[in-house]
Amino acid sequence: MLxxxxxxxxxxxxxxDMKHNDLMEKAxxxxxxxxxxxNCENVTTDVLLKICVALDCDISEIVECLEENEC
Incomplete structure (x- = not known):
């Protein structure tokens, strides 16, 4: 399963060199x-898009699809 x-x-x-708290605040x-x-749990695409905007990046730069045991 993916x-x-x-x-x-x-x-x-x-x-x-960005701290987790900085990202949470910025996004x-x-x-x-x-x-x-x-913890590799599901989040909404809205959250992923907020992060992309905050980091000025494409979603492919922050997410990848792996086999469940590789996560």
Whole structure:
């Protein structure tokens, strides 16, 4: 089964030297939603688009589709 992985997002944050709290504030994303991202749980596309706007990037730069056991 395939699952969305947000590993690319966290790598991008490291590359940008951006703290998680900074992203949550800039993208207006709640702490609980952010923890869903950290745990490879589902979030809405609205959340992903907010993050893309905040980071000025394409969704393919923060999300990838992996096998469930790779997440």
């Amino acid at each position: 699952k969305l992985s947000y590993k690319k997002l966290f790598k991008k944050l490291i590359d940008l 207006n994303v709640s702490r609980s939603t952010f923890y869903k991202l950290k």
